[in-house]
Amino acid sequence: MKSGKEKFKYVYVENDGTVRELNKDEIEYLQTEFEPTDGARPYVKNSYNQLTPNKKILGFLHRSKVLKEMEIINTDLRYTEMRFPIGIYESNIAIELPVGSYSIKVLGGWSVSVGDFSIQFRNKENGKTITPRLTKWKFQSYEFGERAKKIMTLDNAERGIYYIEFKNQKKLKVKHSNLFITRLFKQELPNEKLKIWIG
Numbered sequence: 001m002k003s004g005k006e007k008f009k010y011v012y013v014e015n016d017g018t019v020r021e022l023n024k025d026e027i028e029y030l031q032t033e034f035e036p037t038d039g040a041r042p043y044v045k046n047s048y049n050q051l052t053p054n055k056k057i058l059g060f061l062h063r064s065k066v067l068k069e070m071e072i073i074n075t076d077l078r079y080t081e082m083r084f085p086i087g088i089y090e091s092n093i094a095i096e097l098p099v100g101s102y103s104i105k106v107l108g109g110w111s112v113s114v115g116d117f118s119i120q121f122r123n124k125e126n127g128k129t130i131t132p133r134l135t136k137w138k139f140q141s142y143e144f145g146e147r148a149k150k151i152m153t154l155d156n157a158e159r160g161i162y163y164i165e166f167k168n169q170k171k172l173k174v175k176h177s178n179l180f181i182t183r184l185f186k187q188e189l190p191n192e193k194l195k196i197w198i199g
Contacts, residue, residue: 007072009063010027011066012059019061020074045059048061058079080094082095082199083199085107096159096160101153102153102154103154105196107147107196108146108147109189110140110175111174115168119165120167130162133152133154173188174194
């Protein structure tokens with residue numbers, strides 16, 4: 001580990017095993033007081049090698065428990081889990097995708113115009129890119145307690161870590177309801193707050 005000025009006592013272990021410094025939001029999250037039974041409490045590992053129930057190495061870790069031979073890096077890159085929504089203006093985001101077919105849904109409403117909005121996934125190891133296809137069957141559902149609309153499908157033939165790049169975000173327009181009368185009077189949801197979910 002590199003020495004230097006006083007650092008926050010926790011770091012984060014990513015799913016590829018790298019250890020990084022926390023950003024301001026993560027530090028505030030760890031400093032928030034939670035009830036012992038609150039499911040939103042941060043997951044803090046007891047040791048570097050400890051795995052989650054689904055066999056992943058990721059999680060917060062006390063700085064003193066980082067292996068001596070490991071470097072703690074500063075990076076803007078963030079790895080996200082498939083179970084979490086992703087803001088369409090987030091940058092430097094990577095996700096682990098097993099082989100399979102996935103639905104991509106936008107959260108917040110059922111009246112959706114995709115326009116030229118697009119997403120690209122670039123494989124960290126070989127640089128190959130895959131682009132989701134717009135779906136003709138825009139099924140409605142609820143995800144994370146919000147209205148969700150399926151807008152794309154993604155077929156991934158190679159397991160790996162993929163960097164996510166969003167393009168033409170302003171073209172994605174969402175209203176809460178798809179009922180004609182409601183659409184006339186309801187404004188679009190703030191574009192900068194729109195999120196997608198991959199599952």
